[in-house]
Amino acid sequence: MELGISFLWVDQYCIDQRCPEEKHEQIQNIDLIYQQAEITIVTTTSSDQTYGLPGVNNCSRSPPGQ
Numbered sequence: 001m002e003l004g005i006s007f008l009w010v011d012q013y014c015i016d017q018r019c020p021e022e023k024h025e026q027i028q029n030i031d032l033i034y035q036q037a038e039i040t041i042v043t044t045t046s047s048d049q050t051y052g053l054p055g056v057n058n059c060s061r062s063p064p065g066q
Contacts, residue, residue: 005038012049 015026026033034040045054 003039009033009037 011030016022041053043051043053046052
């Protein structure tokens with residue numbers, strides 16, 4: 001699938017998870033980042049960051065444990 005979007009923001013990689021000060025500052029301004037987004041993909045069914053997106057890979061569309 002091609003979306004024609006030049007840039008991709010992934011919180012886990014674009015916000016330095018090892019620097020609490022920078023992480024806090026970025027999170028405080030996350031609304032400005034998302035305001036400029038053409039699309040936003042969010043998942044609430046994953047048990048951790050390795051789970052993947054339901055319906056996109058082999059993981060279930062049901063929340064874990066159901």
